[in-house]
Amino acid sequence: xxxxxxxxxxxxxxxxxxxxxxxxxxxxxxxxxxxxxxxxxxxxxxxxxxxxxxxxxxxxxxxxxxxxxxxxxxxxxxxxxxxxxxxxxxxxxxxxxxxxxxxxxxxxxxxxxxxxxxxxxxxxxxxxxxxxxxxxxxxxxxxxxxxxxxxxxxxxxxxxxxxxxxxxxxxxxxxxxxxxxxxxxxxxxxxxxxxxxxxxxxxxxxxxxxxxxxxxxxxxxxxxxxxxxxxxxxxxxxxxxxxxxxxxxxxxxxxxxxxxxxxxxx
Ligand code: MLT
Numbered sequence: 247x248x249x250x251x252x253x254x255x256x257x258x259x260x261x262x263x264x265x266x267x268x269x270x271x272x273x274x275x276x277x278x279x280x281x282x283x284x285x286x287x288x289x290x291x292x293x294x295x296x297x298x299x300x301x302x303x304x305x306x307x308x309x310x311x312x313x314x315x316x317x318x319x320x321x322x323x324x325x326x327x328x329x330x331x332x333x334x335x336x337x338x339x340x341x342x343x344x345x346x347x348x349x350x351x352x353x354x355x356x357x358x359x360x361x362x363x364x365x366x367x368x369x370x371x372x373x374x375x376x377x378x379x380x381x382x383x384x385x386x387x388x389x390x391x392x393x394x395x396x397x398x399x400x401x402x403x404x405x406x407x408x409x410x411x412x413x414x415x416x417x418x419x420x421x422x423x424x425x426x427x428x429x430x431x432x433x434x435x436x437x438x439x440x441x442x443x444x445x446x447x448x449x450x451x452x453x454x455x456x457x458x459x460x461x462x463x464x465x466x467x468x469x470x471x472x473x474x475x476x477x478x479x480x481x482x483x484x485x486x487x488x489x490x491x492x493x494x495x496x497x498x499x500x501x502x503x504x505x506x507x508x509x510x511x512x
Contacts, residue, residue, distance in 0.1 A: 268512075384439075392426040487500070
């Protein structure tokens with residue numbers, strides 16, 4: 247798989263590239279890697295240039311010399327585009343942690359955006375309770391394997407329908423999460439805990455934006471997603487039935503249908 251060395255953080259960034267056309271860049275959720283976007287790669291790569299990145303420390307990417315921060319990774323995505331000489335505006339899609347980075351990219355590199363897809367994510371930063379829970383998770387992740395961290399998270403990462411009727415999806419997420427490293431997990435948890443408030447920047451987003459929520463998402467509930475959509479002028483929102491936090495894997499057909507309809511308009 248190709249690797250790009252980022253000057254800004256000294257990270258060796260791994261990515262998967264398929265297809266030609268308008269660039270569509272996908273940023274993955276925590277604690278996974280770019281392989282989570284496989285159903286979207288397969289659905290889009292006959293029409294678009296699909297680029298899926300492993301965020302620093304995850305999948306085949308290295309941790310880098312600078313600390314993982316949401317804004318820093320957003321700048322890393324811009325540098326990644328520079329290195330690949332992607333001059334045209336991109337569609338940027340992020341799910342959960344990937345969505346936080348996509349929102350930071352929209353704030354810091356607005357002129358490079360053609361459209362945004364924000365799935366199962368939120369604009370608000372962690373509140374005090376969430377920050378305390380992050381610290382507990384950091385302590386847990388420091389002493390347990392990635393497989394154990396993933397196992398602990400699974401009940402919240404996946405909706406009830408998936409947990410009870412889609413064992414192959416549960417297994418695929420377990421497998422992706424288990425092959426990450428504790429180092430990456432701890433670094434990302436710190437970045438999630440300290441991420442900036444994206445809410446004040448939402449009104450300035452002027453590109454077409456699709457917000458995708460899962461009806462059974464316990465982490466970024468449909469109410470949270472509605473608030474996000476309401477903050478972004480002209481955004482469209484889709485709520486997927488029988489779908490939890492990892493909506494692109496839990497209900498890939500519905501997710502891809504919403505995505506393809508949206509992309510046709512941009
Ligand atoms: C994710 O799926 O990326 C995480 O749930 C993000 C978070 O915990 O805030």
